[in-house]
Amino acid sequence: MNLVRPTYSIVAPVYNEQGNIPRLYAEIKRVMDTTGEPWELVLVNDGSRDDSLREMREAAAQDPRVKIVNFARNFGHQIAVTAGIDYADGRAVVLIDADLQDPPEVILEMAERWKAGYEVVYAVRAERKGETWFKQMTAKLFYRVIYRITDVSIPLDTGDFRLMDEKVVKVLRTMREHNRFIRGMTSWVGFKQTGVNYVREARTIGETKYPLRKMIRFAWDAVTGFSYFPLQIMIYVSFVLGVLAVLAIPIFALLRLVYGPDFFGGQATTIVLLLMLGSFQLFFLFVLGQYVARTYDEARGRPLYVVASTENLDRPEGAA
Ligand code: UDP
Numbered sequence: 232m233n234l235v236r237p238t239y240s241i242v243a244p245v246y247n248e249q250g251n252i253p254r255l256y257a258e259i260k261r262v263m264d265t266t267g268e269p270w271e272l273v274l275v276n277d278g279s280r281d282d283s284l285r286e287m288r289e290a291a292a293q294d295p296r297v298k299i300v301n302f303a304r305n306f307g308h309q310i311a312v313t314a315g316i317d318y319a320d321g322r323a324v325v326l327i328d329a330d331l332q333d334p335p336e337v338i339l340e341m342a343e344r345w346k347a348g349y350e351v352v353y354a355v356r357a358e359r360k361g362e363t364w365f366k367q368m369t370a371k372l373f374y375r376v377i378y379r380i381t382d383v384s385i386p387l388d389t390g391d392f393r394l395m396d397e398k399v400v401k402v403l404r405t406m407r408e409h410n411r412f413i414r415g416m417t418s419w420v421g422f423k424q425t426g427v428n429y430v431r432e433a434r435t436i437g438e439t440k441y442p443l444r445k446m447i448r449f450a451w452d453a454v455t456g457f458s459y460f461p462l463q464i465m466i467y468v469s470f471v472l473g474v475l476a477v478l479a480i481p482i483f484a485l486l487r488l489v490y491g492p493d494f495f496g497g498q499a500t501t502i503v504l505l506l507m508l509g510s511f512q513l514f515f516l517f518v519l520g521q522y523v524a525r526t527y528d529e530a531r532g533r534p535l536y537v538v539a540s541t542e543n544l545d546r547p548e549g550a551a
């Protein structure tokens with residue numbers, strides 16, 4: 232470990248970013264050295280198949296502040312970030328993408344807010360450069376839907392680019408759920424949070440590792456990790472079908488009074504029954520969902536609460 236504990240740990244997940252590693256190291260060094268405080272760069276190699284690891288080792292060989300966590304295979308972006316958080320030693324941990332789409336200068340601004348007493352400083356993408364219209368639109372929609380249906384308030388248009396105080400980091404380390412949505416998890420933790428605006432740069436080297444398939448999976452992790460909305464939807468459908476079933480009875484009766492008993496030729500009762508059965512089934516699926524949701528809550532094993540501070544008690548501050 233470190234002889235001097237770093238003030239800042241910069242954590243970057245790396246998946247096939249060979250061209251970006253030397254630039255990332257140079258940029259982080261240039262920016263972080265201006266703080267005059269000790270820092271480290273924790274690079275997590277998420278099973279890269281290119282020369283990323285060699286580039287990382289080269290940086291680590293010339294600068295002991297560069298740490299490497301090397302995965303046995305590709306575990307995915309969010310897991311790579313998690314490992315970085317686990318290994319980071321700093322008093323503040325900064326998550327940043329390895330492709331320099333998040334400008335390192337913003338870290339200085341985050342650090343300022345942190346020194347002013349904020350425990351989470353997230354970066355809000357005021358503008359995204361060089362991304363397709365489709366990605367920008369789906370991202371915008373995604374953040375707004377998540378905002379509406381989740382139980383914790385996850386700030387709009389924020390990625391993982393953020394600074395977190397060690398108190399928050401300590402709690403995050405105890406959250407071992409498998410399907411992870413880290414920006415939601417940091418919001419869930421609480422403490423004093425604030426945002427800084429920045430312009431998200433275009434990727435200059437390599438290409439995005441988030442194809443549509445991964446984006447959908449990611450969105451689904453976010454929704455299921457922080458909301459039971461998909462399970463709860465059934466109660467509304469059940470309700471609508473139930474109301475339709477009940478309304479159908481007098482409507483069919485009236486229609487038959489007007490057009491004679493052969494109207495709908497015996498299908499009326501079938502329709503009413505279908506609607507009712509559908510409604511009942513969905514209702515009980517909803518009930519089932521409620522139990523599944525509770526099992527899920529327990530299975531996730533999150534801490535029940537997060538203590539910000541105590542007084543006259545011997546427990547360390549921020550311990551979960
Ligand atoms: N990444 C990773 N594992 C993966 C996919 C991506 O560690 O399976 C890293 C990638 O190297 C980058 C960051 O996660 O540092 C963000 O990925 P990317 O830039 O491709 O996403 P985008 O910016 O296009 O949303």
Ligand code: MG
Nearest residue numbers: 328330332434
């Ligand atoms: Mg990127």
